[in-house]
Amino acid sequence: MVEELLAAGVAAATGAVVYFAAAARVVKQYERGVVFRFGRLRQGVRGPGFTTVVPVVDRLHKVNMQIVTLPVPAQEGITRDNVTVRVDAVVYFKVVDAASALIEVEDYRFAVSQMAQTSLRSIIGKSDLDDLLSNREKLNQGLELMIDSPAIGWGVQIDRVEIKDVSLPETMKRSMARQAEADRERRARVINADAELQASKKLAEAAGVMAEQPAALQLRLLQTVVAVAAEKNSTLVLPFPVELLRFLERAAQQPAAAEAGRGGAATTAEADAGDSREELPPPAVPAKPEDPASPAV
Numbered sequence: 001m002v003e004e005l006l007a008a009g010v011a012a013a014t015g016a017v018v019y020f021a022a023a024a025r026v027v028k029q030y031e032r033g034v035v036f037r038f039g040r041l042r043q044g045v046r047g048p049g050f051t052t053v054v055p056v057v058d059r060l061h062k063v064n065m066q067i068v069t070l071p072v073p074a075q076e077g078i079t080r081d082n083v084t085v086r087v088d089a090v091v092y093f094k095v096v097d098a099a100s101a102l103i104e105v106e107d108y109r110f111a112v113s114q115m116a117q118t119s120l121r122s123i124i125g126k127s128d129l130d131d132l133l134s135n136r137e138k139l140n141q142g143l144e145l146m147i148d149s150p151a152i153g154w155g156v157q158i159d160r161v162e163i164k165d166v167s168l169p170e171t172m173k174r175s176m177a178r179q180a181e182a183d184r185e186r187r188a189r190v191i192n193a194d195a196e197l198q199a200s201k202k203l204a205e206a207a208g209v210m211a212e213q214p215a216a217l218q219l220r221l222l223q224t225v226v227a228v229a230a231e232k233n234s235t236l237v238l239p240f241p242v243e244l245l246r247f248l249e250r251a252a253q254q255p256a257a258a259e260a261g262r263g264g265a266a267t268t269a270e271a272d273a274g275d276s277r278e279e280l281p282p283p284a285v286p287a288k289p290e291d292p293a294s295p296a297v
Contacts, residue, residue: 022055031062032098045098063098067159068109072116074167077124085132086167087124091116091147092159100155108154112147116161119146132166139163 026049027033033046036059046060053060074088093112095101101108123143124132131139140161148158168176210216229236 019055020052023052025051025053025060027051027062030064030066032065034061034063034098034102035059036061041099041103061102063095063101065095065098067092067094070109070113070116072113072120074165075117075120075124077121079124079127079129079132081128083129083172084169085124085129087120087132087163088165089116089120089143089161089163091161093151093156094159095155096157097155100153105154108156111154112151112156112158115147115150116143119143122146129168132163136163 025033025046027046029048031048033051035042035044035046035053037054037057042058051060070091070093072089072091074086076084076086078084091112095108105111120143123139123146127139140163143163144158144161147161151158210220225236228234
């Protein structure tokens, strides 16, 4: 009798261990458990940690709640301005309702991938090339709305959508390069013309100041000579200022005029002296005394 009780106890313990092993489940921190009993969804989602189910009767499905990075294959399409491009993107999404992700859609990853490819093609056809190249933020928001609308019913939330790269034909790249080069050349010419205009105005103002003060031209000339002579790698030919020549000419003319003035005064004095000599009477000759021996006539 004791042996039978012992055997029954061992069998019960063995059965309990087997049952416990079959019923025990562990759900990780980033997962949620969804239980189906005889194919029907059980209310409530099992949280992370240790949990149990009824063996054979219940089926526990674990759903990853982490953000999934889904690359979208490059899609080729024609933009609204008839340019053929290839665009690829990446979608970041996560599951917010584990039960809906298992019940509402067969494979939510594949469904999100196909929806992203379709939406990307639609965005390409509705956009211009300039928008794809420079206005990506707006296109990303539109693409996110297009994917997020049906994904909400699947228990999936689209976190972010980014267009990664836009591939253009080689001919279009060369055309855009020529356009950019021409635009930069145009801006360079406009900048140079504006600089010339401003410089001409300043030069006109400087010329007006120098016209009022001629010495300023000489000072400017000396400053230019100093700036050129600082290099010491060239021969400097210094022009002789015309104003200095005029100054020297005036300085030479002043002594000549003074000398001429002095010579004219001496000639005038001599002429005056000659005239006075002509006007004077001739000098008187003294009379000789009469000789007493001479006979009187």
